[in-house]
Amino acid sequence: MSPPGSQAKSALRDQLLTARGRRSLLEIGESARSIAAHLLALPEVRRAATVATYASMGTEPGTGALLDALADSGKRVILPVLLPDGDLDWARYRGSAELVPAGRGLLEPVGPRLGVEAVAGADVVLVPGLAVAVDGTRMGRGGGSYDRALARVPAGTFTCVLLYDEELVAGVPHEPHDLAVRAAATPSGITRFG
16 A cells, blocks of 8 residues: 555556647647747756756657757756666767657667766756645656756756646645755746745
8 A cells, every 4th residue: 555645646647747838839839939038047056067957748848948058158968868777877968860769759869878876966957847836846747767866966957847837736645755946947937945
């Protein structure tokens, strides 16, 4: 039997994924452009030499324009490569033409792998999620990959989850291994947490 927190997380995940599934392509695109503009204006992102982020999939807030804008501005952009054990290796983003389909519907960069510790060298870490609480507790899809990656990020690094506005909530069910982020980027702007 699953612990109660786990059941509550599953129920909330289902609800959030259903809501995302109802979004139009137009809304997804407009949200992606707004989120990218907010992030690109942030001092932390402007100063960053290396940004760890991800290639969005499905109805997640889109990251395509953001990835290209970061790379075009001279930043070193690294994206995750999912390992068989669910952990994340990293590789450099060199344009959308060098992204290839991978397991679980993901897109991953081709090229040399940088190792699971590469995320620790990023100045900014942008992660996916399904919701975030007002204290910065992030809820993902349940695989734990990003919790492992965030555990490697030095304290003080700017970490931010990309979400839709209504996914910023009062609280989310969480467990001890769930790590908080410092901010959320939504179409309406940037929300910083304690």
